[in-house]
Amino acid sequence: MKVFTGIAVSPGVVSGPVLVLGSENFRIPRKYVGRDAIDDEVQRFHAALEHVCHDIKANEQLVSAQLGAQYGAIFSAHLQMAQDPRLVREVEVLIREQTRSPEFAVSRVLRSYAEQLEKMGDRYLSERALDIFDLEKRLLRQLLGESREELKNLTEPVIVLAHDLTPSETATLNTKFVLGFATEVGGRTSHTAILAGALEIPAIVGLGRCVAGVSGGETVILDGDNGRFIIDPDSETVARVRDMQARSERIRVRLGLMEALPAETLDGQRVTICGNIEFPEEVSHCIKRGADGIGLYRTEFLFLSGNREPSESDHYEAYCKVVEACGDLPVVIRTLDIGADKVPQLLEHQFSEVQNPMLGLRSIRLSLLNTPMFKRQLRAILRASVHGNVRVMFPLISTLLEYRQAKMILMDVMEDLEEEGIPFQRNIPIGMMVEVPSAVILAEEFAREVDFFSIGTNDLIQYTLACDRSDPTVSNLYRSGDPSILRLIQMVLRAAEKYGKSVTVCGQMSSDPRFIPLLLGMGLRSLSATPQAIPRLKEVVRNLSISEAVRISQHACSLDLARDVEHYLQGELSRLCPDLVDTVEF
């Protein structure tokens, strides 16, 4: 038994026979071509290049359709390289002026680029070198008429082991037969690693030299959770892994069943579980898991991906994608929540180095100070509202004045749209994030004015306990189970109930199964969580009765230390859902 350790880039544990992909040493048959064959050889190069460009385009479409546009973009970058006039010019020069064969010329030119990039010592540029090698392989395969036969003729499930896999090879792996893959080289952020995650098959890169000692066909275990590749495991290891897999499979099947089942307690109380998303592509992850809607659509990526403010149509297109994918299910769109530390270039001049970005000009404050930008976003939200079931929410509201101002701007935008004859949902529900302690203290006053509350526990905990969750020196203070936080949540729930307004919890607390009995017992009936957490949360709800939840929450709220609260909740969860406990990874 041999164990190799590498970088785990995609989780899961699989075992099976190994398929070793031979190191593709392209044997370049000729270095030179005869003078009278030069024109033919140039022609052959162009034909191969055209073929390769066609394949790359096909890959881009396939990958974009299946995994999303951000993955497809890897291939549009490859295409630009393939069509680069410099590449074509330099290869032709080598063929015409030095009578080199196209194979030799292609390899020489591309490798010279890769070498130059690697010399620059920039990690990002070095990874682009991998893209160049991918292109080299494609061109050489086309010119030499070779292909990775081994990957094409699979009839049984295998685990692939190779020196390296190019992004295009990874993207086109037949996941029906390829259980997982491991490579000797590669880093966590290479395109290959990223694609593995999107494909959802276990993968390990950077194993180091190990291919030499493996002939193929041996049984291997690929542990994508811990980055371990085990060749010829002994019977003890096999048994252990088999148990792990059986358990994971049982849980996976059971959680899979959750998709179709409603989040309903043992005593028939229905709980709404929605998903938190950032990209339109994530909607399918939520719907697949049986989410009741999108409880938080974070719109920041629109501002962060282009280094400048998005246009109204950028907003509108993204929102429509989400809203249409959800059909009748509600979608809560949160307006810009960007922090001063992630400033889009356009607004940088408005402020200088701030000491406390968390307490500074961000989020709704930024929107209120930049009315045209705010209106652009609101216009898009309103226009998208006719395509589905949309709600709008303002983040970081700390005073009644802020809420009223934001709402007034929304009303202005509605009037504008009406004048322009553009349709929108006039009675769109308007809500706010409750994440600043002042909003909790005045919860009743706010409850009179909003249509709904969404408690953002992440920031609420930071502001209440005055600790930065990303600062390791104080991270022990950042606890969802702190009694102060529980009291704050109770205050919000009571105020909302008094005025008949709905409340959702959308921070990390609601993705944590341990807190579900507590929150339900306090009276919460609506959660919004990360998509991956949804099946587990449903499972907890279905194993719980409200009376039990009330008992648990009453006891938890009587404890005065965060640590005690969390221990208690952990214990109750083990009792209610024993299988779930060991798999909680948050």
Add this chain to the structure above:
Amino acid sequence: MAAEDVVCRKVKVTPEDGLHLRPMQLLVRKALTFSSSISLSFDGRRADVKSAFDLMMLAAPTGAILTLETSGADAPAAADAISELFESGFAISGSELR
């Protein structure tokens, strides 16, 4: 009006990680729509903006000031379009979100 115009400008690299994937793609794409030759120079290196490899090897870091030079029949328009990309911080228009 000369048949062949030459336009020269300065542009600044604003993206945090220099001219990485997206800005490069946008530059090449935009440059290819003009007949003029378009180049960006930095630190003694000159890159043909229609060439992805040239741009990659320009290795211009964030904050760098580059010299944009266009020459040909549509040189002024080309210079405007490329400068605009830099000034806008390489905006993504709606169609490119796909």
